[in-house]
Amino acid sequence: MTDGFTLTNATFAYDTKPAVRSVSLQLPPGKLYGLVGPNGCGKSTLLDLLIANRKPQAGEVEYQGRSLNDFSRRDLAREVALVPQDFGINFAFTVMEVVLMGRHPYIPRFGMPQSDDMLKAHKAMAEIGISEMQDRLVPELSGGEKQRVVVARSLAQDTPVLLLDEATSNLDIQHTLEIFKVSRRRVEEEGKTVIAVVHNLNLAAAYCDELIFMKEGAIHCAGPKEEVLNAENIRAVFGVESRVQFDDFCGAWQVSFRY
């Protein structure tokens, strides 16, 4: 059991305010994980620990049985990709140029993108449905379009693990479903791992294999969605009343809330 991520008592605090408290988790590959919890409960910080943007102050984060400290940044960038929450791009790069930046970890310092890099960039744009805007300038796109460009960039990175930090926060329902479908396909057809911070519990219920409930920096519960998605856990973590039932139309378990 050394495949995927293993966290052992991983802890991280900003100054004195703890963001991730002694988290221990096993995340085997080939699944779509949904990370859910209230705002500020440490979800983004947990993703930062997984991609070594931050180092745990105590405990250990391992990937494939090796501590993340043993990976160079470049090596890790070939294993794990991240779609961050903020997706501002400050200069007038074209969509194609930004998507190609996903190939950065594979191109030697003074090298040029090879045909394989171009192929993967085009494939990623096609999957997200932004091929026709490849020559447009990113600062001129709408918020939702920018977000799709950033998702395409992470797909072009073509890593075994993809971390999505609210990757659909600015998207309409059609494009939101599209990104979850692409993630689902990568998991099922290519055996990849996706770990997604999701605010919409119904999306999490529909697309994820396993759910991780976080509260105040700690794991409240984690496991297959059928086991952990229930009214008690939702009440404990979010403090709202809900009902979870199987919806035939959706073909998935769905949550309805008492307003």
Add this chain to the structure above:
Amino acid sequence: MRAKRGSERSFILISIVLLLAVIGAVVASTGMGYIKIQPLEVLQIIMARLSGDASFLSGLDPVWSVVVMDVRLPRILTAVVVGAGLAVSGTLFQGILLNPLADPYTLGISAGAAFGAALALLANIAILGPYSVPLFAFIGAVATLIVVLHLSSFDGQMSANTLILSGVIVGAILSAGLSFIKYMADEQVAVIIFWLMGSFASKTWPEVWLVLWCVLAGVVVAIFYGRDLNIMSLGQRSSDSLGVDTARVRKILLVTASLLAAACVSVSGIIGFIGLIVPHLMRSLVGPDNRKLLLVSMLAGAILLLAADTLSRAVLPAEVPVGVLTALIGGPFFCYIFRKRQMGIGHD
């Protein structure tokens, strides 16, 4: 044709045109001045010095050789190198701070250099002869950089905003110090003010070589990290996840850009706006890819500053300090950019 904007062919074409323009501008401006010398004769004189073959000089006034080699060329080449250095420094600052309105002096480098130079001029320090003032200016600039970096880094992280804010604060303190020195200086104040306005008058070959090596070293470091700088425009979380050690690269490039600016300011005084305008103009020509941008900005900066200095030296009826000239041209341009940015859509 948006797509053509950053294309390889147009980039190569622009680079070649700019390179030829630099050479042309050097030769042409060398011939300009009180004694007019034809471009071909300028080339003859340069060839004679390079090859050591005096036969190139046949039929030329021997005074010309002195005028070209010892008076004009050192000044012209200093302007070329300083223009290149300031433009590269400005490009780096805009890239690192993710702010198209940043320039080489954003971190207070100019205020530090001015304070150091003014101190040397006030105290009449001459331990190193003519190099005393440049040395003090450089020390002032580097000390400012150290203070600003120290002020703005928290647990190994530096954000663009804290850097800019620290630069503004330290710069304001140094400006007050400078005012005090001017107040104390009595009749010396004219010398200080003259230095502050920037000038390439009476530059010598040793100064050319000194600043040339500094700028070359800086350009090499800058181009080495050019692609990382592109990735960094996605923001730190993204660039980290793409395999760039963002904090380290940012620090290296900040120090490089600041030392570049410090070296330039030390030999020439404070020359504004080259480092702000040139990266802007070039970005609209070749796009935001820093590998291309650094190269063409370097060439364009050289041309622009040489043009300004030549305008001041040989065209205008009286010599205007080149720093004043670049600010007079650059200021309105800055307003234009600022206005356009305010009105622009898609900048959030």
